[in-house]
Amino acid sequence: MKNNIRLLCGLLIILFCEYLITTATAFAQNKNILILHSYHQEYPWTNSENNGFTQTLINRFRSGNINFSTEYLDTKRVELNKGYQDFFYLYLKQKYVHYSPDLIFCSDDDALSFLLKFKEKLFEHVPVVFCGVNNLEVQNDLDRQQYTGVFEKKEIIPNLALLKKLIPNQDKILFLGDNSSTYQAITQTIIADIASQLPEQKYAFLANDSLSYLIKQLQLYKEGVIFLTTIGGIKDENSVVVPLKNTLNAIVSAGNFIIISMEDAYLEEGILGGYVTSGFSQGKEAANLAVQVLQGNSPASIPLVEESPNQYIFNYPQLKKNGLTISQLPENTLILNRFQSLYDLYKYRIWSAFLFILFQTLVIFALVQNIRKRKKAETSLQKARKDLEERVIERTLELTETNTNLNNEVKERQRAEKNIESQNRLMSTLLDNLQVGVFMVEVPTAKPLLANRRAKELLGRDIANGADKTTLAEVYQAFKLGSEELYPEDEMPIVRAFSGEKHSIELTFRTCKKKFQELCELC
Incomplete structure (x- = not known):
């Protein structure tokens, strides 16, 4: 099962790649296209069809060159009789004797009719794409292996339905035309459509190729609704x-007529509008079919387009003249010559300018806010800096004052130390010159502090820093007179002197290796 799916996917990929290669090859090659129009070059309808066809093809074939050769039967001004057809055939045969087009594009009924008669003699087996053809019965004469195209249908029913909505109770309806073969085909379609869908509708036809005759007849009508079918072949005297x-x-x-157009080429001043056929849309749709043919598809595989690409188009001044509003029209209606205010004319520029100004305003506002914040931050920073500087100055002054005080204190201490040292030296000199021993201890620990020279001689040693009242007798070997007993701590005169007692004692210091008596007055 999985192998079959893989095989199918692989086959589809191969076919798709082949299609892309074929399409790319077809589009990359130069294409020669012969265009044959029924009418003359200046005719607006023909010009629109031509533009729709050529512009679409040029846009589609950007990678290759499209070479157009264009001819005009000019049947609005020349009758398409047998003699003229034979003449035109010989003209084309001689002019294009060495020319082989890849495709022929023709517009409207007369050109298609001419090709059905002479194409195989001129360009055998060359495919044909047509547009703007009104005669649906021509399908019976088409060799679908070589022909495909777009039909044009002047649709009367949408126009009549809209007319009843816009202008009710309008009974005088006149279909006007130039009595050409195109007009005859349109007339048959109108009769059939009204008979099948609006059998109660009253109407009349007025057709002639003489302008003066038509105007005289219209002057007899004076008012009503006129539907313009096809009028390009009307002539003067x-x-x-x-x-x-x-x-x-x-x-x-x-x-005083309300004039409904069935073709966009007639939408001039004084014409209300209607559901019209579009020459440009006809040509564009035909070009889409031509692309398929040029890609290698057989015309027989490309369905004929029988739904005419029509559109609602109305003239704004005529709407206003007849008291009609745009809101009464169908959606997506194209309005021509609409009065536009300065806003309507320059709407996009106005909005662009507004958005630009708004953007600039927002940018300026943001910049102003940023500047304000920066100024505020700078002010705060300056204040903080000033405060810091003031605190530094204050602290510096404090430190300077403290330092000065410390220096003074140091100097004072140094002076005091010198004084103490001087006094100590003086006292030490005085004590050392005394003939009695002086021994000073700390209260209440009895830690030895000072002994003069005479005391040191008597004690037989210098100050014992580790001694206190508990070890003083042992450290200095103080015995009771005449015994081997160390002087008890609680009986030591020095210790008892801490409480204010006065004693005279006799001690024996064996370290001196001799006996002597000393009277101590302790306080």
């Missing part, structure tokens, strides 16, 4: 095709 803008101006001026 000299049978010359009238520029589209002039035709629209004449229709607008013919009466």
Whole structure:
């Protein structure tokens, strides 16, 4: 089981890599595309289709070059009869005798009709992608191995439904056209749609390729609702095709009409708008199909696009003139020529400037706060430094005073020590010159402190630092006179003198190896 899963994953990876390689190879190669438009180059609808197709392909084929060769049948100004078709066929045959396109793109019914008749003679087996074709029945004539494309449908039902919502009880509805083959195809679709979905709807058709005739008829109507189907082939008295803008101006001026457009190319001044076909969207959708063909897919594997990429588009001045509001329109409606305030015109710049100023304000505020904090910190630091300096000065003064006092004290002690030393020397001299022995002890320990020269001679030794009242008799070998008994501690005259007694005693110090008597007056 695991081996089968691994095998399947490996196969999928191989197929995916092969697809990427094939796609990359297809996109990397130069592509030659022949474009055949039904109408003339200046016609707005044709120009939109061409831009939608070429721009989309150029964006998709960034790694390779797309070479476009463009031709115009010009059937708005020239009748597509047998003689003209034969002439155009010979023209193309001679011009492109050494040219082999990778794909042919054609727009609208007349160009597709021409290719169905002459394409195999001119460019055998070359795939064709079309757009803007109104005649759905042409599907029966297509060789799906070579043809795919996008149909255009002037959808009347969404327009009528919206009209009833916006302007109720409007019975005068007129469909206006140039009586061309495209108009005939649109008319059949309108009749079928109304019959199936709005059978109670009343309407009429007005079609002619003469502008003067159409204007006279419209002046008889005076008012109502006009639906523009296709009017690019309308001519003047000299049978010359009238520029589209002039035709629209004449229709607008013919009466007090609400004019609904079914094509985005007609959205000029005075036209309300509607659910319209978009030339650019038609061309863009066709380009997406062309990409698949150029990648190696057969046209037969690419479904025909029968849902026309239409859109709600309205003219703001006409909405306002007829007392309509944008809120009454469907969502995602495109509004043209809308009055824009300075805010609407420069909204993004205003918001950008506001955000920039806000950002700058926040930065400045942050900097000011930071400066304030720093100043506060500096003030605190300066104060702390000043306090520290004052404390250092105070402490220095205190230390100086203390040091001076210590020096004075040291000097005073030194003087006192000198005085004491001098007095000690004087006393020592005096004591040493005495003919009697002087022996001084500490109270109450009886620790020997001082003995003059005569005492040392009598005692036979110097001061015994370790002696006290308990060992004094033993250390100095003090015996009771005439005995071998050390003088008891409690009877020692020196110890008894601590309590204020006075005694005269006779002692024998054997260390002197002679006997003598000494009268001691102790206090």
